[in-house]
Amino acid sequence: MSGKPKLTYFNGRGRMESIRWLLAAAGVEFEEAFLENREQYLKLIKDGYLLFDQVPLVEMDGLKLVQTKAILNYLAGKYQLHGKDLKDRAQIDMYVEGTLDLMGMILMYPFSPPEQKEKQLASIIEKATTRYFPVYEKALKQHGQEFLVGNRFSWADVQLFExxxxxxxxxxxxxxxxxxxxxxxAKISNLPTIKKFLQPGSQRKPPPDDAYVATVLKVFKAD
Known part of the structure; x- marks a missing residue:
């Protein structure tokens, strides 16, 4: 191996995209392996790579990391994106948990039945603008700082920007x-590592399309 973290997932966003974002924000280069068929997935299970038979999988520092939140917590700690002390970390974690709830709804949207998509999208927008975004708007206004917690760039900022x-x-x-x-x-998009990840040709993935959805269903569901 090159020493770079190796990410194993589908060639699309899903639950791996926040991990890609966090690595990119930290300025860490990574390699990717893409699941394209069920046999690859079953081999990972057989070979003991997936603790709970689930991806994402991140291999780094001699570890086989699974479970999205656990991976993100590890990366945030390793790359000093988890605040300066325990109080900062608690605040960051609360913001992150809220943002992950919102993002979870968006992640499931492509897999919803066509007849439900319009209603589901309206619900996502409504919750974003009445439940989640007002929290961050108020926090930024009250402390008058550029970042969400402790006036320093953190995992919470990366997650909210995404x-x-x-x-x-x-x-x-x-x-x-x-x-x-x-x-x-505007501030976050101009940070050098973020700006780089936003450029064409980066490892940032496009919005999920029908082909991505079909691949995910093919891998997880036996014929």
């Missing part, structure tokens, strides 16, 4: 009533 971009793909003016989040987005 979530904003995901929602904007569904509704481009979703931040219209959130001036603090607009400024936050």
């Amino acid at each position: 979530a904003i971009l995901m929602i904007e793909e569904k509704k481009c003016d979703v931040l219209a009533q959130f001036p603090q989040l607009q400024a936050f987005k």
Whole structure:
């Protein structure tokens, strides 16, 4: 191995995308292996790579890391993106948990039945603008700092930025009533490591399409 983290997942966003974002934000290069058929998935299980028979899988530091939150926590700690002390970490974790809830709804959207998509999308937008974004808008306004916690760049900022971009793909003016989040987005998008990951040709994945959905279903469901 090259020493770079190796990420095993589908060639698409899913639950691995936040891991890609966090590594990219930390300026860490990584390699990827893509699952394309069920046989690859079953071999990972047989060879003992997947603790709970689930991906994402990240191999680094001699570890076979699974479970998305555990992987993200490890990376945040390793690359000093988890705050300066335990109080910061608790605040970061609360923000992250909320953002992950919102992102989870977006991740499941491509797999919903066609007749439910319009209603589901409306629900996602409604929750983003009434339950989640107001929390971050208020926090940024109250402390008057550029980042969510402790005036330093953290995992919470990366996660929120990713979530904003995901929602904007569904509704481009979703931040219209959130001036603090607009400024936050502009600030984060110009950080060197983030700016690099936003460029064409990076390992950032496009929105899921029908081919991605079909591959996921093929791998997880036996014929």
